[in-house]
Amino acid sequence: MDDGTPAPTPASSGDRRPRWLGQVLDDRGVRLATGLAVVVAIPVAVLFYFQFRSINDLASTSSVVLRQLSQETADATAREVEDTLKRPHISVLLAVPQARSDAMDRAWMNDVLRQGLEESPFVEAFYVWSQVSSDMRDRLLVYNRDSLADQSADLDRRFRDAPGVGAVILPRLRQLLEHKRAIVAFPATIGGRRKYVQAQLRFPSAARDTFSSFVALVVDAEDIRTRHLPEMMKARLATVQHLGGFPQLDLTLRDGKGQVLFSSAPAGADVFVDQRSFPLVFFDRELLEYAAPVEVEPETWTLQTGFGGQTIAAIAESSSRPQLALMAILALIMAAGVFFVAGAAAREVRLAELKSNFVASVSHDLKTPLALIQLFAETLELGRVRTPERAAEYYRIINGEAKKLTRLIENILDFSRMEAGLRPYRPTPADLGEVTRDVVARLHSQFEQGRFSVTTHVESGLPSVDIDTGAVQQAIENVLANAMKYSREHRDIDVVVERLKGHVAVRVSDHGIGIPKHLQRRVFRKFFRVESGLGGGPQGCGLGLAIVDHTMRGHGGSVSVESEPGQGSSFTLAFPIPAGTAEVYGDRHEAHSGDRGRAADAARPA
Secondary structure, three states, X not given: OOXXXXXXXXXXXXXXXXXXXXXXXXXXXXXXXXXXXXXXXXXXXXXHHHHHHHHXXXXXXXXXXXXXXXXXXXHHHHHHHHHHHHHHHHHHHOOOOHHHHHOOOHHHHHHHHHHHHHHOOOEEEEEEEEOOOOOOEOOXXXXXXXXXXXXXXXXXXXXXXXXXXXXXXXXXXXXXXXXXXXXXXXXXXXXXXXXXXXXXXXXXXXXXXOOOEEEEEEEEHHHXXXXXXXXXXXXXXXXXXXXXXXXXXXXXXXXXXXXXXXXXXXXOOXXXXXXXXXXXXXXXXXXXXXXXXXXXXXXXXXXXXXXXXXXXXXXXXXXXXXXXXXXXXXXXXXXXXXXXXXXXHHHHHHHHHHHHHHHXXXXXXXHHHHHHHHHHHHHHHOOXXXXXXXXXXXXXXXXXXXXXXXXXXXXXXXXXXXXXXXXXXOXXXXXXXXXXXXXXXXXXXHHHHOOXXXXXXXXXXXXXXXXXXXXXXXXXXXXXXXXXXXXXXXXXXXXXXXXXXXXXXXXXXXXXXXXOHHHOOOOOOOOOOXXXXXXXXXXXXXXXXXXXXXXXXXXXXXXXXXXEOOOEEEEEEEEEOOOOHHHHHHHHHHHOHXXXXXXXXXXXXX
C-alpha cells in the first residue's frame, strides 16, 4: 500500500527472463551484495582449499610417522628380547672352551659364570659337569645366585654339588645324545617347578657318541613369564618417544597359547598395528636346526604394538577433525560476516534508492496540488467562471488540494520528528468513535471528488481510550487516504469502530488492489510502496503507514493488515482500554447489549 517496494513491471515480450530473476538482476543492492560476496569468497575459498590440503597432508604424514614408530618399536623390542635371551648362551656357554670345561677349571669359570648371572637376571643357575677331570668326575656342580652372594675365595662354596638336579638333567642329556647335537634344549621339572634347560655339550671325538663335559643354564618358566619379560617390556616402553597430540604406543606380549603376559593397552583393545613373533629359545634362532631335539617345536611368543585399540587411519582422522571443525566454524563465521556486511551494504543501497525515490515522489506530490491550486485560483481571479456552482466546485477543489498538501507536509514533519526521537504523544481520554467521525467528515470533500462511498459504523457504549487526538486523527486519515489511493473501480470504503479483545479498534476496509502475502509485514517500513496497478508506478511517498505504525506503538497499541490481492485490504488500529475501565465497560456493555444494533452512519457523495 502506502509503504512497499515497487513491484517489478511485467517482462516485455523480448525479455524471456523469469519475473523473479529480472527483479534480482535489476536490484542494485542485490548486485552489490553478490559482488562483495564473490570478491571475499574467492580468496577465502582458495585459502581454505590450501588449508584443507595441508590438513590432509598432515594426516598422511602423521599416518606414516605413527606406522614407522610402531614398526620400529616392534622390531627393536623383538630384537632386544631375542638378544637378551641368547646372551647367556653366547657370553657363557660358548665362552667356556672345551678344555676348561673338561678340566673343570672352576677358578677360570668363576668369573665367566658370575658375569653371566649379573648380565642375565632371568637365568636361575649355571650347571657344569665333566667326566674327564679326575677330581670332579661325574659331579654336577651348580653356580647360582647364592654363589654370587658368597664373598669367600673358597670355590667349593661357590660351586656346590647338585645331585638332585643331576638325576633329572643327566638322563635326559644321555637320551638326547643320539641326535648328536651340540646344543640341547628341553623343558624339565626340577624341585616341583617347570624349568627351561639348555646345555652346550662337549664331545671327545667327532663321532659324538658320548660327551665329555657340558655347561648348562636353567631358567624358571614362571619367573620369565611373570617377572623378567614383563619388566623388560616396561623398560622398553619407557624409552619410546611418544608423539604429542596422538595416543601413546602400547605393547602387548603373549605366550605360545595366546595368553597375555604383559599389556599397556586399555582393557578390551583388540586392534593392533604390528605384530612380531619369536621362539622362546636361549640361543640364536638361526641355530634351531642344530639344536636337539629337532622334532620338538619351541614355544612361539608374540609381541604386538598398537595405539589404544585404534587404527592409524582413525587416529589420523581424529587428529585432523578438530582442525576441520575449526575451519568449518571459521567458514561459518566468515560467511555470516560477509552475509551481514553484504546485507548492510545492500540495505544502504536500497535505502539510498528509496530516499531518491522519496524525494522524487515528494516533489511530484507537492507539485501536483500546487499546480491545481494555482490553476483554479487563476481561473477564479480572471473571472472566467460563469456560474456560482462552478465557482463553488473550484473552491472545493482548491480546498481539497490544500488539505492534501497539508497532510503531506504534516507527514513529512512528523516523520522527521519520529526519526529524531522528538515526536511526543500527550494522551488524554477521548471517544475514539467521535474522533473517527471527525476524520471522515474532514475528508468528505475528497470522498466526493473521488466519488467514494464511505460507510461508518461506531459500536455503542465504547469506553474512552487515552490517545493523542491529533496524532490518532492523522493515523486514521493516513489509512483512509491509503484506501482511496489504492482503490480501483470498487470505491466502497467501510470504517468500523468496535471493541476487540480488550481494545477499541478502528478498522478501515477497502476493495482495492490488495497486498501480496509476502509484502504484508513490510508495508509498515519507511519508504516502502506497493505498485498501484493503476499506471504511473507506485503512488505516495512511502511514509503514511510507517507513521501509523509509530503512532500505534507510541500508544501501546498495534496496527495489523488483512489482505488478498485483487480483493482489497483491511487495516485495524487497536488501542488498549485503560486499566479499570474495561471492567466497568464490560458490566455496562452486558446491560445494554441491545444498543449494539445501532444503524451505521454514512458519508456518501451527493
